Amino acid sequence: MYLAEVTGSLSAVGYGLAAIGPGIGIGLVFSAYIQSTARQPESSRMTLPYVWIGFAIIEALALLGIAFGYAFGA
Template identity: 85%
Template sequence: MEIAAVEGSLSAIGYGLAAIGPGIGVGLVFAAYINSTARQPESSRMTLPYVWIGFAVIELLALLGIAFGFVFSGGA
């Protein structure tokens, strides 16, 4: 009986773990926006730019995670 070897890069696992944080963060940002809009609908136009800024910053963290995964693995 032969045991199969697992081949691949640990950076893929690292990025998968690094993507959990931004995924939760995006969910929290939009949940807070929906909650604030439900409580005070007239403020939805005022808070929407902050939602997009928060979304962009959180997604930047995800992109940094994948970039560092490539840098530390030595691949291009």
């Protein structure tokens, strides 16, 4: 009977699993913007800054996840 040995850093696997959340979040932000623009095209200029703010916050959390995953996962 042979045991499988895992070598290398598991931080990459952990971040890969953790990146699913921000990916879904970004998809939800942009899908909500597309739906709201389709319903009321005149409000697209008013809601666009909120889309970019939401995108930036979600992406910042993803970048923090990769930084902390490699910093504390060693």
